[in-house]
Amino acid sequence: MSKLETNKVSRRDALKLIGVGGAGLLIGATGIEAASEKVSNFFSPSRADASEILPFYGKHQQGILTPAQDFMYLASFNLETSLKADVKNLFKKWTEAAALLSEGKSLGDSDFPSSPPIDTGEAIGLQAMKLTFTFGVGPTFFDKLSIQSIKPSQLKDLPHFSGDNLSDEWNGGDIVIQVCANDQQVSFHGLRNLIRIGRGTVSLKWMQHGFQRSSSADPSGSTPRNLMGFKDGTGNPDTKDEKEMNKHIWVQNGDGPAWLSGGSYLVARRIRIRVEEWDRSSLLDQEQTFGRHRATGAPIGEMDEFAKVDIKKTDDNGKLLIPADSHVALARGKGKIKILRRSYSYTDGLDIRTGKLDAGLLFVSFQRDIEKQFIPMQDKLAKMDLLNEYIEHNGSAVFACFPGVKNGSYIGEGLL
Numbered sequence: 001m002s003k004l005e006t007n008k009v010s011r012r013d014a015l016k017l018i019g020v021g022g023a024g025l026l027i028g029a030t031g032i033e034a035a036s037e038k039v040s041n042f043f044s045p046s047r048a049d050a051s052e053i054l055p056f057y058g059k060h061q062q063g064i065l066t067p068a069q070d071f072m073y074l075a076s077f078n079l080e081t082s083l084k085a086d087v088k089n090l091f092k093k094w095t096e097a098a099a100l101l102s103e104g105k106s107l108g109d110s111d112f113p114s115s116p117p118i119d120t121g122e123a124i125g126l127q128a129m130k131l132t133f134t135f136g137v138g139p140t141f142f143d144k145l146s147i148q149s150i151k152p153s154q155l156k157d158l159p160h161f162s163g164d165n166l167s168d169e170w171n172g173g174d175i176v177i178q179v180c181a182n183d184q185q186v187s188f189h190g191l192r193n194l195i196r197i198g199r200g201t202v203s204l205k206w207m208q209h210g211f212q213r214s215s216s217a218d219p220s221g222s223t224p225r226n227l228m229g230f231k232d233g234t235g236n237p238d239t240k241d242e243k244e245m246n247k248h249i250w251v252q253n254g255d256g257p258a259w260l261s262g263g264s265y266l267v268a269r270r271i272r273i274r275v276e277e278w279d280r281s282s283l284l285d286q287e288q289t290f291g292r293h294r295a296t297g298a299p300i301g302e303m304d305e306f307a308k309v310d311i312k313k314t315d316d317n318g319k320l321l322i323p324a325d326s327h328v329a330l331a332r333g334k335g336k337i338k339i340l341r342r343s344y345s346y347t348d349g350l351d352i353r354t355g356k357l358d359a360g361l362l363f364v365s366f367q368r369d370i371e372k373q374f375i376p377m378q379d380k381l382a383k384m385d386l387l388n389e390y391i392e393h394n395g396s397a398v399f400a401c402f403p404g405v406k407n408g409s410y411i412g413e414g415l416l
Helices: 011-017 022-043 085-103 141-143 184-196 242-248 274-278 281-292 329-330 369-384 387-389
Strands: 071-079 132-137 173-182 202-213 264-273 344-351 355-368 390-400
Touching: 022 242, 071 184, 071 355, 085 184, 085 274, 085 344, 085 387, 141 173, 173 264, 173 390, 184 202, 184 344, 264 369, 274 387, 281 387, 329 369, 355 390, 387 390
Parallel strands: none
Antiparallel strands: 071 173, 071 202, 132 173, 132 390, 202 344, 264 355, 264 390, 344 355
């Protein structure tokens, strides 16, 4: 049994948490037993709501096909070691911790009261809240461990796109962890504990939080809106269609090194929105820019959000209803290129350099092939998209996300 499993909150300390001890001993033996049972139930995994738990182990990693939760943290790490053994040990610890945390369990206390607790504690008593972890590695990971021979050929920095204004503080990284949950404190707790476990082996390069409308604010589960007020993710492929997922999302046997089969490529782009300029534009201009009606999310000229995007449809005067340089027209193209968008809005307060809001979209997508899917789509958008007047890409990173983890195994086992 592992240290994380054996280091649990002591019975005595748990009793203190519910006010038993000292004067509380006057309740008598029966009361103590009842209180002890209450403590046992409180810390028992059976207390967790099963509907809030998503399985960590499986054919594919969590957090890819998982319906987007309310909150997300995306963290990029630098390796501080060149030894495979160190990374293997870290991946084992991360796997063990992620599996426990996904079930709403605590990582426990130290065996010694004078030592810091193993778990940081801010999620004690909280449900799992559909917490998921997704792990991947970047191009430089292979260079630092001198294992370039098993590096996927397409795992490399994206080319410079027209209009990019990238900042190194938001670029790249050796390892990525995406943590999502329906509660921000739960998601931060998950990432914080993995950061803590990794100290000495990895260091945090950058971290971005993300949010969308909560499930309680929109029980219908409709497509979330970005900070420009438009629905984001309408054109995603059907995640329940296994054939579609194998075609567009999951890396297949023969696509590259065997260790990546069943995984996916993650592209992250930090896109700042010039919200002050956008807020001064007319609704007509906004809808022409996106190529969709803001209220419904439907393509211009249609009523339903999921109506077919007909980029050749004209009005009575022969004018295209959806501008050829609108976002939807360019992103859709001929409809053959599909990626799975899993993006979140962000706001980092005031940019003191400009006196304007630092807010935008943390674009995250998963795809089977970056070179055939993401790059041609983004190249077209960067050159022609009407939306470029209002946005700026200032961060960029790519990662190869591992296939799923079998119980008893660990993330990246096939690689290491």
